[in-house]
Amino acid sequence: MNPALLPLAVALPITGAVAAPLLSRLSSRASLIASLIALVGPAALLATFAPAVYGGRLSGHALGNVGPVRGAELGITFTAEPFGLTFALLTATIGSVLLLYSLSELGGLASHEAGWYACLTQLLLAAMIGTALTADLLNLFVWFEVAALASYGLAGFFLERPWALEATFKMMILTNLAGFCVFVAVALLYSGHGALNLGQLERSLSGGVRTADVVALGLLLTGFGTKAGLMPFHGWLADAHTAAPGPISALFSGLMVNLGVVAIARLTLDVYTAGRTVLPAILMVLGAASAILGAALALAQDDLKRLLAYDTISQVGVLLTAVGAGTMRAVTGLVYHLVDHALFKALLFLCAGAIVHATGMTRLSQMGGLARHRPIVTGAFLVATASIAGVPPLNGYASLGLIHDSLRAEHPVAFGAVLVAQGLTVAALGRAAYLAFFRRRDDDYDPLERMRPGMLIAFGTLALGCIAFGVLPNLVVSHIAAPAAAVLLDPNAYATIALAGSTRLTLTVQSFDYFAPDELLISGACLVAGLLLAFWYVRRSKEPIVVTGLRRLHNGSVNDYVAYSALGLIGCTFILLAWRR
Known part of the structure; x- marks a missing residue:
């Protein structure tokens, strides 16, 4: 298991994304077939890490061999650990299945449409794989933005449908606000700790959480909660899922919202460790x-x-x-x-x-x-x-x-x-x-x-x-879910590999x-x-009054949805600050 190969899991679909519009000049199916190959490759590559990683052998790789200097990580680290590997493998595998489905259902697209469809799909999948593997907060923000940009194009793919453009507009407004929240949180944490590496941040936060760190936590929860579709940050989700093509709706719901869940779980359990907030x-x-x-x-x-x-x-x-x-x-x-x-x-x-x-x-x-x-x-x-x-x-x-x-x-x-x-x-x-x-x-x-x-x-x-x-529940629990849970609940082990080290995970x-x-x-x-x-x-001929009230709160107004997100940000941050005092 060579962790230096991990970046290939992201580089291959990005390469496929670049090639797809060019190959579409040959035929609409050529771009989709090449994209399928570009995703099967990362799935096969990541699968080679599975026996060692799920067996408890964890490691990290500093991109460009820019390793830690006096305990401070200056570059970006990709990690081979069970939780991230699970999401990355899931993304590559199900992404391949969805592209195969697209070959059948959307194979009749014009060649240039098929090329851009394949390009955007691979960029979105590459961003999710990058989210799973990265141990750097700024890099996490970068993948958040790559996923957002690709998802805008996919949600509004059928431009002739007015509701698709409206859904994309709502998605852009809310997820751009979410991205801004994540970016400000990154700046606050870097200004106070001089670190963006998640392992280094965890060790620095162990010495005490400042007010700015708590505010950053509220901003991160808002940003990644929006991507996950967590209430009250969810206003974009229903419209975007409805307007997108069938395979893309499946990609949004089955995988993209999990990007937010993965980030929140990582920050809660491996960076802002439980019990401190x-x-x-x-x-x-x-x-x-x-x-x-x-x-x-x-x-x-x-x-x-x-x-x-x-x-x-x-x-x-x-x-x-x-x-x-x-x-x-x-x-x-x-x-x-x-x-x-x-x-x-x-x-x-x-x-x-x-x-x-x-x-x-x-x-x-x-x-x-x-x-x-x-x-x-x-x-x-x-x-x-x-x-x-x-x-x-x-x-x-x-x-x-x-x-x-x-x-x-x-x-x-x-x-x-x-x-x-x-x-x-x-x-x-x-x-x-x-x-x-x-x-x-x-x-x-x-x-x-x-x-x-x-x-x-x-x-x-x-x-x-x-x-x-x-x-086969016990096979899944013992060989996949329990090792992934173990690394989430062992911040020290994760911090070690986030700083481009290696360690053995204690499995329960x-x-x-x-x-x-x-x-x-x-x-x-x-x-x-x-x-x-x-x-x-x-x-029943008339819906219950409680359901009617909920529907009225979801009237499609982007202004209302922004207000819900703002109230969520203010409320969560206030509670975090009040508890700290």
Whole structure:
């Protein structure tokens, strides 16, 4: 394992991004095929690090061999450690699957459109891989900006659609504000500590946290919370996910929002270590609120992709409650659910994109009877829905079970919030499945074209992932999730490799009892309650007043969304400062 090869995992997709518009002069498919090759390469490269890294051997590489001088890191370090490697491998692998899907669904694009589509997609994926591997705060900001710029082009890719331009405008305003917050935080930390390396920052902050450091923490939470779609910083997310092409919506929801979660988890657990600030409690509150309100808003949607987008906010909330809990069990569940969320949410958005592509319909009220016309899409949607609902033997059951275990005793309020969110999620997706696939539709659809091979492979790969990560939970826990949790909970080990060193990670044994009666009961209760709520909601002619109030707060005004983010920034920073005093 040579950590000097790590930069290639970012350099290859960037090279592919440069080549894609040039190759599009040959044909539209040439750029997409070359892009697929440029992503398979990083996935294969990162896979070679897996045996040693998950076995506890950690190392860092200073780019350009600009290593530490008198304990101060002057350059940028990439690290080979389980948490970052998990997200980087996930990004490269699922990104390859989504590009393969694009070859089938969007292969008819004009050559120049296909070239720029492939270019922007690879830049976004390269930024996410860079986020996973970097141990430098300014470099983290750079990847944040690269991801933002690429996502603007992808969200507004269909320029002829006015709502796509509107969604991109909202996304630009909110994520640019978020980027500014991160940049100011970087400046505050550098001015006080003379360091941008995360390991060096952790060791410097161990000596005491200044007021400026707390303000920087509030700014970082706002910036990366916006990228994650955490409430109240979420205003851009639903519009952007709805307007983007199907594979890009899957990329946004399954992977890009995880960029924010990865950054927040790293800063909370490896830099601003738990117990020194009130940040874990803030994450618990914001996570619980996002989990419930996001799921409630999903239940109220008629647009299928918007429904899935609000459910993404709910799932981010669940992930952030695990970060806030900060125990070995909770963080193991966080890593497991991060992987699971990428699988089942990407699959759900591909299903939605396939429906829109085939029928031109986006609203559930227009759909019905698709189970007969699209049995493969129906099966994939049901697998993903059962996964996100925590139905055994699919993957969500194990990851949610670990999070439940960690919250039940020490954080009963957050535990209750996660259960309520799970029931609402079942209701929202159960309602969507009935209305789109099983409800009788009087008018038949126009003849639908056959699904192409790349689409079938993508559906099969993601569905198989949902099943495999569900039926082999202890293999995932012991070989992936627990090592990743261990490095997040060992700031000293991470600081060592962030300063271009190497170390051995102390691994702890974790397991998941698949047949634990309490978890089976919770899963069954949430499933039954959610399905009953879906049945009630479908038959109800008028939506509940609480849901109406939530919808009115989400009126599409970018001014309101900026105000929500500003209030979130002020509130979080005030609480952090008040606790410190």
